[in-house]
Amino acid sequence: MSLLSEWIVSGTRVLDAGCGHGDEAEYWASLGADVIGVDFSQAYVDAASHRAGRQARYIWASTKESLPFADDSFDVIYTKKGPSVYREANRLTRRGGRVAGLHPDRVMAELPELLPGLFPVASEAHSLEHTLQTRLRQSGLDQIEMRPLRHIEYLQMPEDVIRYRCFGQSENVRGTVHDAWIDEITNVFQRCADVRGLRVTSDFWLITAVAD
Numbered sequence: 581m582s583l584l585s586e587w588i589v590s591g592t593r594v595l596d597a598g599c600g601h602g603d604e605a606e607y608w609a610s611l612g613a614d615v616i617g618v619d620f621s622q623a624y625v626d627a628a629s630h631r632a633g634r635q636a637r638y639i640w641a642s643t644k645e646s647l648p649f650a651d652d653s654f655d656v657i658y659t660k661k662g663p664s665v666y667r668e669a670n671r672l673t674r675r676g677g678r679v680a681g682l683h684p685d686r687v688m689a690e691l692p693e694l695l696p697g698l699f700p701v702a703s704e705a706h707s708l709e710h711t712l713q714t715r716l717r718q719s720g721l722d723q724i725e726m727r728p729l730r731h732i733e734y735l736q737m738p739e740d741v742i743r744y745r746c747f748g749q750s751e752n753v754r755g756t757v758h759d760a761w762i763d764e765i766t767n768v769f770q771r772c773a774d775v776r777g778l779r780v781t782s783d784f785w786l787i788t789a790v791a792d
């Protein structure tokens with residue numbers, strides 16, 4: 581995330597709340613940051629730890645509970661998942677430090693319509709925008725900005741749909757989903773894709789704030 585790169589100098593203390601495989605955390609570490617990644621999946625923590633350089637470490641923790649760090653432990657907090665980290669972001673970030681979040685709202689929005697049954701249809705009642713507004717209002721953070729971002733991409737082959745649908749799941753599950761759905765997905769590609777691929781749209785909310 582290029583926004584964060586602007587905030588990072590040597591020794592900047594960064595928390596990646598929901599670090600996954602550590603792709604972004606390792607990038608910031610390569611810029612000189614001291615990074616801690618937390619994830620509530622032990623498999624991701626293990627995968628990220630396996631590749632960690634000297635400036636990043638990864639631990640199991642869930643942002644739905646209090647995180648095991650003292651007040652003001654970080655200069656920058658980043659998250660790319662749900663909004664639960666805002667409960668503690670102001671406590672964990674030193675005054676004047678930065679908080680950023682990229683929150684997936686509707687991801688590949690066309691897929692539930694094209695492949696009903698493979699993807700859950702988004703509930704009308706669900707409003708990430710409203711949840712974010714509420715959490716941010718209660719966060720104690722300052723200078724809060726909330727911007728919508730739209731990302732359009734072209735899936736190249738039916739297996740890309742399977743990969744997205746089965747992200748983080750076992751090979752067994754992936755095999756079962758593949759066998760059950762590959763013909764129908766191939767049919768969708770034949771009907772709807774053009775030379776660029778199958779066009780899908782994802783919407784995100786980009787949050788930036790300053791700790792008080």
Ligand SMILES: C[S@@+](CC[C@H](N)C(=O)[O-])C[C@H]1O[C@@H](n2cnc3c(N)ncnc32)[C@H](O)[C@@H]1O
Pocket residue numbers: 596597598599600601602603604605618619620621624641642643644659660661662664
């Ligand atoms: C979209 S991935 C982001 C990965 C990473 N930041 C990156 O882009 O390289 C979101 C990650 O957040 C983790 N996650 C989701 N909810 C969480 C929670 N409440 N506490 C900790 N981790 C969580 C998931 O396990 C997943 O690995």
